[in-house]
Amino acid sequence: MQHIHEAIKRSELVIDASDEQIKHIVDIADAIYHEELIAGFVLEPGAFYTNGEPGRNWSVRQVIDHRAHKDPSLYLIVYRVVDGDRKGTTDSCTLHEFVEWAEEKMRPKS
Structure with missing residues:
Protein backbone atom coordinates (compact mmCIF):
# COMPACT_ATOMS: atom_id res chain seq x y z
CA MET A 1 0.00 0.00 0.00
CA GLY A 40 -2.63 -13.49 -25.90
CA PHE A 41 -0.67 -16.62 -24.95
CA VAL A 42 -0.92 -19.82 -26.97
CA LEU A 43 0.53 -22.80 -25.12
CA GLU A 44 2.09 -25.41 -27.39
CA PRO A 45 2.79 -28.78 -25.76
CA GLY A 46 6.32 -29.92 -26.58
CA ALA A 47 7.47 -26.38 -27.34
CA PHE A 48 10.42 -24.66 -25.68
CA TYR A 49 10.05 -21.33 -23.89
CA THR A 50 12.63 -18.99 -22.38
CA ASN A 51 12.37 -16.38 -19.69
CA GLY A 52 14.82 -14.14 -21.58
CA GLU A 53 16.63 -13.22 -18.36
CA PRO A 54 20.32 -12.29 -18.56
CA GLY A 55 23.19 -14.41 -17.24
CA ARG A 56 22.62 -17.00 -14.56
CA ASN A 57 18.88 -16.27 -14.38
CA TRP A 58 18.33 -17.39 -17.99
CA SER A 59 16.37 -20.60 -18.38
CA VAL A 60 14.63 -22.72 -21.01
CA ARG A 61 11.61 -24.92 -20.27
CA GLN A 62 9.93 -27.51 -22.46
CA VAL A 63 6.21 -28.07 -21.90
CA ILE A 64 5.78 -31.81 -21.44
CA ASP A 65 2.17 -31.97 -20.27
CA HIS A 66 -0.74 -29.79 -19.23
CA ARG A 67 -4.12 -30.10 -17.62
CA ALA A 68 -6.40 -27.49 -19.10
CA HIS A 69 -9.01 -25.74 -17.00
CA LYS A 70 -11.20 -22.74 -17.80
CA ASP A 71 -9.97 -21.11 -14.59
CA PRO A 72 -6.32 -20.15 -15.35
CA SER A 73 -5.39 -20.47 -11.67
CA LEU A 74 -6.29 -24.19 -11.92
CA TYR A 75 -4.72 -24.76 -15.36
CA LEU A 76 -1.61 -26.85 -14.64
CA ILE A 77 1.53 -27.04 -16.78
CA VAL A 78 4.25 -29.66 -16.36
CA TYR A 79 7.63 -28.72 -17.78
CA ARG A 80 11.23 -29.90 -17.96
CA VAL A 81 14.08 -27.42 -17.49
CA VAL A 82 16.32 -28.10 -20.50
CA ASP A 83 18.87 -25.33 -19.98
CA GLY A 84 19.90 -22.84 -17.36
CA ASP A 85 19.36 -23.00 -13.61
CA ARG A 86 17.89 -26.35 -12.44
CA LYS A 87 18.67 -27.99 -15.81
CA GLY A 88 17.37 -31.57 -15.94
CA THR A 89 14.61 -31.08 -13.37
CA THR A 90 10.88 -31.43 -13.93
CA ASP A 91 8.33 -29.22 -12.22
CA SER A 92 4.85 -27.78 -12.59
CA CYS A 93 3.12 -24.44 -12.24
CA THR A 94 -0.15 -22.74 -13.09
CA LEU A 95 -0.80 -21.15 -16.45
CA HIS A 96 -0.62 -17.73 -14.70
CA GLU A 97 2.85 -18.50 -13.38
CA PHE A 98 4.09 -19.90 -16.69
CA VAL A 99 2.83 -16.95 -18.74
CA GLU A 100 4.46 -14.49 -16.35
CA TRP A 101 7.73 -16.46 -16.54
CA ALA A 102 7.80 -17.04 -20.32
CA GLU A 103 9.29 -14.15 -22.26
CA GLU A 104 9.01 -15.93 -25.61
CA LYS A 105 8.59 -19.24 -27.39
CA MET A 106 11.88 -20.42 -28.83
CA ARG A 107 12.08 -21.12 -32.53
CA PRO A 108 14.48 -23.50 -34.26
CA LYS A 109 17.28 -21.96 -36.32
CA SER A 110 16.51 -21.87 -40.00
Whole structure:
Protein backbone atom coordinates (compact mmCIF):
# COMPACT_ATOMS: atom_id res chain seq x y z
CA MET A 1 0.00 0.00 0.00
CA GLN A 2 2.86 2.39 0.67
CA HIS A 3 3.72 2.48 -3.06
CA ILE A 4 0.14 3.35 -3.92
CA HIS A 5 0.08 6.15 -1.33
CA GLU A 6 3.36 7.50 -2.70
CA ALA A 7 2.03 7.38 -6.27
CA ILE A 8 -1.08 9.33 -5.20
CA LYS A 9 1.11 11.95 -3.48
CA ARG A 10 3.28 12.33 -6.57
CA SER A 11 0.26 12.65 -8.85
CA GLU A 12 -1.00 15.63 -6.81
CA LEU A 13 -4.54 14.20 -7.00
CA VAL A 14 -6.93 14.14 -4.10
CA ILE A 15 -8.52 10.71 -3.82
CA ASP A 16 -11.21 10.13 -1.24
CA ALA A 17 -10.96 6.37 -0.80
CA SER A 18 -10.01 4.02 2.01
CA ASP A 19 -7.01 1.70 1.85
CA GLU A 20 -9.41 -1.21 1.33
CA GLN A 21 -11.10 0.53 -1.60
CA ILE A 22 -7.77 1.35 -3.23
CA LYS A 23 -6.54 -2.22 -2.71
CA HIS A 24 -9.76 -3.51 -4.28
CA ILE A 25 -9.15 -1.36 -7.38
CA VAL A 26 -5.54 -2.52 -7.61
CA ASP A 27 -6.65 -6.18 -7.28
CA ILE A 28 -9.16 -5.71 -10.11
CA ALA A 29 -6.50 -4.06 -12.30
CA ASP A 30 -4.13 -6.95 -11.57
CA ALA A 31 -6.81 -9.49 -12.55
CA ILE A 32 -7.47 -7.61 -15.81
CA TYR A 33 -3.73 -7.59 -16.55
CA HIS A 34 -3.52 -11.37 -16.04
CA GLU A 35 -6.62 -11.97 -18.20
CA GLU A 36 -5.06 -9.96 -21.05
CA LEU A 37 -1.69 -11.66 -20.63
CA ILE A 38 -3.22 -15.13 -20.79
CA ALA A 39 -5.60 -14.22 -23.65
CA GLY A 40 -2.63 -13.49 -25.90
CA PHE A 41 -0.67 -16.62 -24.95
CA VAL A 42 -0.92 -19.82 -26.97
CA LEU A 43 0.53 -22.80 -25.12
CA GLU A 44 2.09 -25.41 -27.39
CA PRO A 45 2.79 -28.78 -25.76
CA GLY A 46 6.32 -29.92 -26.58
CA ALA A 47 7.47 -26.38 -27.34
CA PHE A 48 10.42 -24.66 -25.68
CA TYR A 49 10.05 -21.33 -23.89
CA THR A 50 12.63 -18.99 -22.38
CA ASN A 51 12.37 -16.38 -19.69
CA GLY A 52 14.82 -14.14 -21.58
CA GLU A 53 16.63 -13.22 -18.36
CA PRO A 54 20.32 -12.29 -18.56
CA GLY A 55 23.19 -14.41 -17.24
CA ARG A 56 22.62 -17.00 -14.56
CA ASN A 57 18.88 -16.27 -14.38
CA TRP A 58 18.33 -17.39 -17.99
CA SER A 59 16.37 -20.60 -18.38
CA VAL A 60 14.63 -22.72 -21.01
CA ARG A 61 11.61 -24.92 -20.27
CA GLN A 62 9.93 -27.51 -22.46
CA VAL A 63 6.21 -28.07 -21.90
CA ILE A 64 5.78 -31.81 -21.44
CA ASP A 65 2.17 -31.97 -20.27
CA HIS A 66 -0.74 -29.79 -19.23
CA ARG A 67 -4.12 -30.10 -17.62
CA ALA A 68 -6.40 -27.49 -19.10
CA HIS A 69 -9.01 -25.74 -17.00
CA LYS A 70 -11.20 -22.74 -17.80
CA ASP A 71 -9.97 -21.11 -14.59
CA PRO A 72 -6.32 -20.15 -15.35
CA SER A 73 -5.39 -20.47 -11.67
CA LEU A 74 -6.29 -24.19 -11.92
CA TYR A 75 -4.72 -24.76 -15.36
CA LEU A 76 -1.61 -26.85 -14.64
CA ILE A 77 1.53 -27.04 -16.78
CA VAL A 78 4.25 -29.66 -16.36
CA TYR A 79 7.63 -28.72 -17.78
CA ARG A 80 11.23 -29.90 -17.96
CA VAL A 81 14.08 -27.42 -17.49
CA VAL A 82 16.32 -28.10 -20.50
CA ASP A 83 18.87 -25.33 -19.98
CA GLY A 84 19.90 -22.84 -17.36
CA ASP A 85 19.36 -23.00 -13.61
CA ARG A 86 17.89 -26.35 -12.44
CA LYS A 87 18.67 -27.99 -15.81
CA GLY A 88 17.37 -31.57 -15.94
CA THR A 89 14.61 -31.08 -13.37
CA THR A 90 10.88 -31.43 -13.93
CA ASP A 91 8.33 -29.22 -12.22
CA SER A 92 4.85 -27.78 -12.59
CA CYS A 93 3.12 -24.44 -12.24
CA THR A 94 -0.15 -22.74 -13.09
CA LEU A 95 -0.80 -21.15 -16.45
CA HIS A 96 -0.62 -17.73 -14.70
CA GLU A 97 2.85 -18.50 -13.38
CA PHE A 98 4.09 -19.90 -16.69
CA VAL A 99 2.83 -16.95 -18.74
CA GLU A 100 4.46 -14.49 -16.35
CA TRP A 101 7.73 -16.46 -16.54
CA ALA A 102 7.80 -17.04 -20.32
CA GLU A 103 9.29 -14.15 -22.26
CA GLU A 104 9.01 -15.93 -25.61
CA LYS A 105 8.59 -19.24 -27.39
CA MET A 106 11.88 -20.42 -28.83
CA ARG A 107 12.08 -21.12 -32.53
CA PRO A 108 14.48 -23.50 -34.26
CA LYS A 109 17.28 -21.96 -36.32
CA SER A 110 16.51 -21.87 -40.00
